[in-house]
Amino acid sequence: MISIHALKNFPNLVTAVAVKNMKMKYKNSALGFVWSLLHPLAYLIIFTIVFSNAFPDIERYSLFALIGLMFWTYFNNTINQMMLSIINNASVLKTIAIPKLLFPFSALAAELFTFLLSFIPFFGLMIFFGLNFSSELLLLIPAVIIFSVFSFGAGLFLCTLNVFFRDIGLLWNTLSPAIFYFTPIAYSSKMIPEKYHLIITLNPLYHYIEFMRIILYQNAVPGIQMWLITIGMALCAALIGLLVYHKLKKNFVSFY
């Protein structure tokens, strides 16, 4: 029984919960938001020291790795926050009639905001690492939207299943470092032997990271095929996530 009023009010609700999420995330920490920069930066330093000598073929290695790290961090944080969003707010969902989708959606909104904010210092860093300015950089706006839709779908899917089986959260914690190294973040996909290429292309993140690099690193316009793949995957993920969520949401209440 969700009224029209509740739907109209949805943006206000998302803002309120997203702001709360951000306050809670950095509660009692002296550095607060800076932590969301330090995490990818720490990896960047390690990668630059370890890999830039190992992969001398990659020009402007720090820029190359930073692009991958930024989008990976955004994706990983979004999944982590979305996955816990419903079970962490069980007490609210048990007492107030609000659309449950509010919580995963707000988790995404908070992470997207943090990501956009982190773009400001990272943009400076990218210029320092040799980013070239060109009009193609504007394509980043649709690229981030497409990637967010994909993250939302994947996050909602995992979030829904996590209500019933907490194994999903534990499984993600185990798998995410593996996925991190399986995705060409620290290295270039060109280094992977031809025979493994099919496996690599099965990883959706591979396509998104490549997509971002074409725009930010090569200053080029991604080909039509890249657009179709990334948009297609984003829509599929969102559709699957929403379908699974809608099918199972009425049974949530006894599992909080």
Next chain:
Amino acid sequence: MQSTVIKIENLYVDFYIQNQRINSFKDLIMSFGMVSPFEKKKILKGVSLDIKKGECFALMGKNGSGKSTLLRTLAGIITPSSGAIKVEGRIAPMLSIGAGIELELSGYDNIKLIATLMGMNSKEIKETTTFVEQFSELSKADLNMQVKRYSAGMTARLGFSISVAKTPDILIVDEALSVGDIGFQEKCAHRINEIKKSGCSIIYVSHSLVELKRICTHGACLVDGKIALTGPIDEVAAYYESLFH
């Protein structure tokens, strides 16, 4: 003849709960799909009720008889498996005091957050804040403090004040009055009376028969997910007491 504000017809609510034998993926895989991971548990089995405008209705029943499930279904939190619910007006559910309060946030932040979640606009949130400042007797310094530093009574004062700030059409109270010290309890009872006088219908769950008899005129007793008796409060209270003897 008073008009009906809530009409419940033949309401069934089922929960899916984890099959006791299946608690993880391992168990699921080990069972080779022979055992369903979930089983159905019937909570409400054909509940029908009419609640009139301005009526104060008591809901009694042993622990686990389905009282809270019925209230949650009325509040739109649980989707019924079958049956119909017709509600006229805005329901304010007070299902548990302090739900949704974030311990890390300040009292003021919590008022804003919970009021927003309850669907209030910015003007209503301001009114709620003023109301809570007066009603809860918490000082501005208290309200600026993180709720984790509150005593249990202070947290309850905050929670209760937020939920009764706006006068609803229908108020659902689930054992909420036993909060705070004696002074605050009296204040709460007084506020409930005020809400009642404004013409609002109240559905009241409590195990204190004295309290129920003082506030309510009619009631119903739930036994094992079914309404066993509906009628004037004294009759239902007597029946409820007889369940334990």
